[in-house]
Amino acid sequence: MPRLAYLGPEGTFTEEALRLLDPTAERLPCANVPAALNAARSGEADGAVVPLENSIEGAITTTLDEFAWGEPLLITAELLLPVEFSLLARPGTEIAHIKRVYTHPAAITQCRAFVSRELPGAVVVAAPSTAAAAQEVSLPGSPYDAAIAARIAGEHYGLVELASRVGDRSDTVTRFVRVSRPCALPEPTGSDRTTLVVFLADDRPGALLAMLTEFSVRGVNLTRIESRPTGDGIGRYFFHFDFEGHVADARVGEAIAGLHRICGEVRFLGSYPRADGVAPVIKRGTADTEFAEAADWLERIRAGRV
Numbered sequence: 001m002p003r004l005a006y007l008g009p010e011g012t013f014t015e016e017a018l019r020l021l022d023p024t025a026e027r028l029p030c031a032n033v034p035a036a037l038n039a040a041r042s043g044e045a046d047g048a049v050v051p052l053e054n055s056i057e058g059a060i061t062t063t064l065d066e067f068a069w070g071e072p073l074l075i076t077a078e079l080l081l082p083v084e085f086s087l088l089a090r091p092g093t094e095i096a097h098i099k100r101v102y103t104h105p106a107a108i109t110q111c112r113a114f115v116s117r118e119l120p121g122a123v124v125v126a127a128p129s130t131a132a133a134a135q136e137v138s139l140p141g142s143p144y145d146a147a148i149a150a151r152i153a154g155e156h157y158g159l160v161e162l163a164s165r166v167g168d169r170s171d172t173v174t175r176f177v178r179v180s181r182p183c184a185l186p187e188p189t190g191s192d193r194t195t196l197v198v199f200l201a202d203d204r205p206g207a208l209l210a211m212l213t214e215f216s217v218r219g220v221n222l223t224r225i226e227s228r229p230t231g232d233g234i235g236r237y238f239f240h241f242d243f244e245g246h247v248a249d250a251r252v253g254e255a256i257a258g259l260h261r262i263c264g265e266v267r268f269l270g271s272y273p274r275a276d277g278v279a280p281v282i283k284r285g286t287a288d289t290e291f292a293e294a295a296d297w298l299e300r301i302r303a304g305r306v
């Protein structure tokens, strides 16, 4: 039974994602995403489950930065979780008296319209996680009047639900990934995703275009691209890519090898099955068989067999 670290405490969306990814795993709640990933790195846990992107908020930058800088980890699975928020408070609280709301920053962004419409004048404070907010609000003497979290967190910490579905959209989805210390990759399934971090060799005109060309000429479709500051000064960025396909696919392998040739550093973060099961459209000339046939042909002409 694997031991998986996650953003705790009990009742976070990350815990729900973990339960769905591996119902039998032993769960190790951690105070934040870096702590969960470090538990996986140190061996305290066999792996970790962390949020990576949200359909409203976009990338979870703490996760992206941890993947880029910390000891290498590999993504082995992903999960798309619909997220539904509730306004939770201690029994007896009236909505009109709520002055201070506590929740995770991602939830603040996703519930902005509800807060300004229903809780005008309330201050919203950032919590380490939605469940940490619910846990804090449950304490007698808490400085917060309400939390925004999953309904299950309210049940867990003895809060009442003052309003349900308080997210600005009803179709919000967060993408979670399971990571491990470097290990054998999941087998290709025909519906896979690959994640990379790329550092430029030097800052020059067309550097981004050159990277994108490696994908484009091989028919590799990107599903996410993000630039993140390196910390070395204004204008210094590195890039995060998600794209369709598995590193075992010829077109993906060749694109990554191309990036390795032209970039400063390429950090491979894994190839793993896509949660939505979508298979890529293979452009003419980019199938494995076509790459193999072209390599045979090259070998023949190099041997003078024209």
Ligand SMILES: O=C(O)C(=O)C[C@]1(C(=O)O)C=C[C@@H](O)C=C1
Residues within 6 Å of the ligand: 007, 011, 012, 013, 014, 015, 051, 054, 060, 083, 104, 106, 107, 128, 129, 130, 131, 174
């Ligand atoms: O606080 C939680 O419950 C989390 O699991 C974190 C998190 C996030 O980082 O995006 C996960 C899903 C929601 O989008 C809000 C918060």
